[in-house]
Amino acid sequence: MNTLYLYKVSRSALRFVILLAAFSIVGIVITQVYWVRKAFDLRENQFYRDVNTALTNVAQKVYEVNKTPSPSNTPVSQISSNYFVVTLNSPVEGGLLEFLLVNEFEKRHITADYEYAVYDCIDKCMVGGTYISPKKTKLTSTFPEVPRLQTDGYYFAVHFPLLRADLISQLGIWGFSSAVMLIVIFFFVYTLLVILRQKRLSEVQKDFINNMTHEFKTPISTIALSAEVLKQPDIVHSPARLQQYTSIIEKENSRLRDQVERVLQIATLDKNETPLKQDRVDMHQVISEAARQVQTAMESRNGTLVTAFDAAQFVVAGDPLHLGNVIRNLLDNAIKYSLDRPEVKVVTGNRNGKLVIYVSDQGMGISTEEQKRIFEQFYRVPTGNVHDVKGFGLGLYYVKRMVELHHGRVSVESRKGNGATFVVELPFVS
Numbered sequence: 001m002n003t004l005y006l007y008k009v010s011r012s013a014l015r016f017v018i019l020l021a022a023f024s025i026v027g028i029v030i031t032q033v034y035w036v037r038k039a040f041d042l043r044e045n046q047f048y049r050d051v052n053t054a055l056t057n058v059a060q061k062v063y064e065v066n067k068t069p070s071p072s073n074t075p076v077s078q079i080s081s082n083y084f085v086v087t088l089n090s091p092v093e094g095g096l097l098e099f100l101l102v103n104e105f106e107k108r109h110i111t112a113d114y115e116y117a118v119y120d121c122i123d124k125c126m127v128g129g130t131y132i133s134p135k136k137t138k139l140t141s142t143f144p145e146v147p148r149l150q151t152d153g154y155y156f157a158v159h160f161p162l163l164r165a166d167l168i169s170q171l172g173i174w175g176f177s178s179a180v181m182l183i184v185i186f187f188f189v190y191t192l193l194v195i196l197r198q199k200r201l202s203e204v205q206k207d208f209i210n211n212m213t214h215e216f217k218t219p220i221s222t223i224a225l226s227a228e229v230l231k232q233p234d235i236v237h238s239p240a241r242l243q244q245y246t247s248i249i250e251k252e253n254s255r256l257r258d259q260v261e262r263v264l265q266i267a268t269l270d271k272n273e274t275p276l277k278q279d280r281v282d283m284h285q286v287i288s289e290a291a292r293q294v295q296t297a298m299e300s301r302n303g304t305l306v307t308a309f310d311a312a313q314f315v316v317a318g319d320p321l322h323l324g325n326v327i328r329n330l331l332d333n334a335i336k337y338s339l340d341r342p343e344v345k346v347v348t349g350n351r352n353g354k355l356v357i358y359v360s361d362q363g364m365g366i367s368t369e370e371q372k373r374i375f376e377q378f379y380r381v382p383t384g385n386v387h388d389v390k391g392f393g394l395g396l397y398y399v400k401r402m403v404e405l406h407h408g409r410v411s412v413e414s415r416k417g418n419g420a421t422f423v424v425e426l427p428f429v430s
């Protein structure tokens, strides 16, 4: 009861931590995006101010050189985010304009690539367009169509084709901090996934240990009780009781041995210590032998086991002991998970050059969601806290691994409450 309570608390605590973590990650990302945007906007505005001042100064110098009066309002107008037009009173010579632009932009540390052109009001087109790259990034670009201005006067235009990229490249520290943040998030999510996986694994193992203790407790205490009885001195006078208690000990002992063997089967399987034999195995014989082994269990439950050996080819290459265990596990389950009288059927056949073995029962069946998980190690379909059917959740894991080691496949067809059919396909490998 206590452990159950602790387990529940830690689970809700974990959920709370995950929620909190998700919330803070979202918060950090939003804050970062906000500050990066803000930094970008600041740089953009600074850039516009610098360009405006630089171009005003250039215009001023042109007025001085041409000895024309400067206009009362600002000569610079921004047509789009990266396109500026400067109105003049008289024509300007291309070489002079370039000299003034380079000079002014350099003074204001404007490093973005740009191109400029002068409007020729006689031919009504842009002339003298040149591409200038202060950072010497080699790039050619065509000068965009200049929008037609209201007046027919003189003007020149400056266009920054790579402005966005240039501004972004100036956000160095922000780019770095964003990358660091992404790495931190990645590690965080990865750690969380590992924790969740470990937690699931430890829960599963805890279940397994609980299960095993439970399974071993009953035969051990039965043997202890029987031994107590056998220790009584007058037992020799009642041979019937003597016989009864020794056979109880024998039965419980073989139950224990079976269980230990089952756990050991998996232990060796996991250590890859199973040297598989490659004998010629008559599967019909193997099935008959397994059927014989479960006969007592079947009789004690008043069940029936029918076999229909329809396969024409039934000799496969493999390990007879393990293949026998596979069939035995499936038969044990068919009996265990039948609610009242087990009605089990084993049918063989040949399909696509393989031997197919169907083990079906009319038992409690398995829902579609559970079917995906029953072959996992330690997995048992939850039945609430009812320990009515005993097991370790290892049988089907063993079946799957073994069948795969024989290059075969195992699957299940079932509906909850309507029995189950396990299908084992084995190829005839030489």
Ligand code: ADP
Binding pocket: 333, 334, 337, 361, 363, 364, 365, 366, 374, 375, 379, 380, 381, 390, 391, 392, 393, 394, 395, 396, 397, 419, 420
């Ligand atoms: P165990 O039987 O020891 O619990 P298994 O690995 O053999 O472990 O089976 C895993 C689970 O699959 C079982 O707990 C049971 O819920 C379900 N299962 C297996 N065989 C059948 C069957 N024939 N009918 C219904 N459920 C089954």
